[in-house]
Amino acid sequence: xxxxxxxxxxxxxxxxxxxxxxxxxxxxxxxxxxxxxxxxxxxxxxxxxxxxxxxxxxxxxxxxxxxxxxxxxxxxxxxxxxxxxxxxxxxxxxxxxxxxxxxxxxxxxxxxxxxxxxxxxxxxxxxxxxxxxxxxxxxxxxxxxxxxxxxxxxxxxxxxxxxxxxxxxxxxxxxxxxxxxxxxxxxxxxxxxxxxxxxxxxxxxxxxxxxxxxxxxxxxxxxxxxxxxxxxxxxxxxxxxxxxxxxxxxxxxxxxxxxx
Numbered sequence: 001x002x003x004x005x006x007x008x009x010x011x012x013x014x015x016x017x018x019x020x021x022x023x024x025x026x027x028x029x030x031x032x033x034x035x036x037x038x039x040x041x042x043x044x045x046x047x048x049x050x051x052x053x054x055x056x057x058x059x060x061x062x063x064x065x066x067x068x069x070x071x072x073x074x075x076x077x078x079x080x081x082x083x084x085x086x087x088x089x090x091x092x093x094x095x096x097x098x099x100x101x102x103x104x105x106x107x108x109x110x111x112x113x114x115x116x117x118x119x120x121x122x123x124x125x126x127x128x129x130x131x132x133x134x135x136x137x138x139x140x141x142x143x144x145x146x147x148x149x150x151x152x153x154x155x156x157x158x159x160x161x162x163x164x165x166x167x168x169x170x171x172x173x174x175x176x177x178x179x180x181x182x183x184x185x186x187x188x189x190x191x192x193x194x195x196x197x198x199x200x201x202x203x204x205x206x207x208x209x210x211x212x213x214x215x216x217x218x219x220x221x222x223x224x225x226x227x228x229x230x231x232x233x234x235x236x237x238x239x240x241x242x243x244x245x246x247x248x249x250x251x252x253x254x255x256x257x258x259x260x
Contacts, residue, residue, distance in 0.1 A: 006080045009048070011040050011058060013066045013075075017084040021065060022094045026104055029158040029184045035062035036173050037186040039088050042070030042235040043227050047167055049238070054167040057174040065091075069210030070235055077243045088188045092195065095159075096123050100130035105156050107182065109148070110138035110163030111192040119196035133157050138164045145176070153181040160185045163192045 004015045016024070028035060038061045048055045058064065065086035066075070075082045099106055108116050120135040134155035140148050152160060160182040162169045169187040177185070193199045201207075202215030217228045242249045 006075065006078075006082075008040075008066065008071060008074050008078060008080070009045050010055075011045075011048075011064050012061075013040065013071070013082075014063045014086075015080075015083055016065070016086065018086050018091050018094060021063075021086050021091060022098055024063075025095065025159065025184050025186070026098055026102055029104055030102070032158075032183050034180075034183050035185070036177060037061070037063045037065070037184065038170055039065050039067040039086070039187065039189070040071065041067040041087075043231055044166060045070075045074075045238070046231050046235055051167065054170065057167070057170050060174060061170075068213075070232070070239075073236075074239045077239060088186070088191050089194055089201065092161075092188070092191055093123075093126075096127045096130050099159070100127040103129070103131065104158050105131040105133045107134035107136075107152050107155050107157035107160045108132060108163070108192065109134075109136050109152065109160060110169065110188075111190075111196075112139070113137040115196045115198055116163075116192050118198075119192040122195060122197070146179075149176060149179050153179075158183050161188045161191065162186065163188045163190065165189060 005012050006015050007013070014021070025037065038058060040058070044058075048058060065088075066072070066082050067087040068085060072082045072085065096106070098104075108120055110116065111119075116135045116137050120132040124130045124132055134152055134157055136148060136151065160180065162173055162185065164172055164187075166187070166189055169189070173180075173185055173187060190199070194201055199216075199219055202212040206212055206215055213224075213228050213232070217224045
């Protein structure tokens with residue numbers, strides 16, 4: 001797969017459908033191609049505006065997928081059109097289904113031990129034949145890191161999903177990238193919480209309306225208040241201000257603190 005790439009706020013976004021993204025990941029995994037894969041949403045744009053380290057890490061990504069209605073709006077203002085909302089929560093079950101069919105082994109890293117274990121158990125039950133060869137929690141000390149990486153590398157996994165929260169997961173993947181021998185490594189945020197049953201996803205009609213964030217806010221108001229109640233208007237303000245400067249600015253501009 002050689003997807004078209006478009007620029008949104010300086011992120012090089014692979015403009016593909018979820019199905020194409022999954023097929024590409026599985027194909028490259030089978031061929032042993034080593035890549036780091038991240039997702040970008042409105043919160044990521046706000047974080048990148050304030051955190052140069054995170055911006056640098058994202059610039060080294062092999063693939064970035066656009067997640068959410070905010071990125072679709074920004075793309076439209078930039079004169080582009082996103083083909084799909086390629087978010088990790090919707091991509092995950094399709095990836096597991098096709099990995100089960102192809103015999104592609106997967107590893108999980110992140111979240112609480114009970115959460116990641118329950119997520120692995122549920123997905124192997126849902127997709128017979130799915131090989132989750134390693135399921136480790138994300139609560140390990142720095143001195144334990146080498147042992148964790150060795151366990152992952154020896155697991156036989158071809159795809160590693162890392163759920164440590166943004167931007168910690170991207171920063172961690174980037175820092176240890178030269179020690180990871182898994183072909184495809186993907187940052188997936190709070191994915192295991194949803195598929196373990198710890199949190200419930202928004203009803204389909206809310207997702208279609210682009211309001212899944214509101215449902216999440218209702219479940220975790222204290223943790224997500226700043227991200228959504230403050231962050232969403234800030235993202236919209238930044239997008240509109242840059243739109244006034246021209247489409248190319250939305251494509252290229254990433255350091256946005258001057259607009260606050």
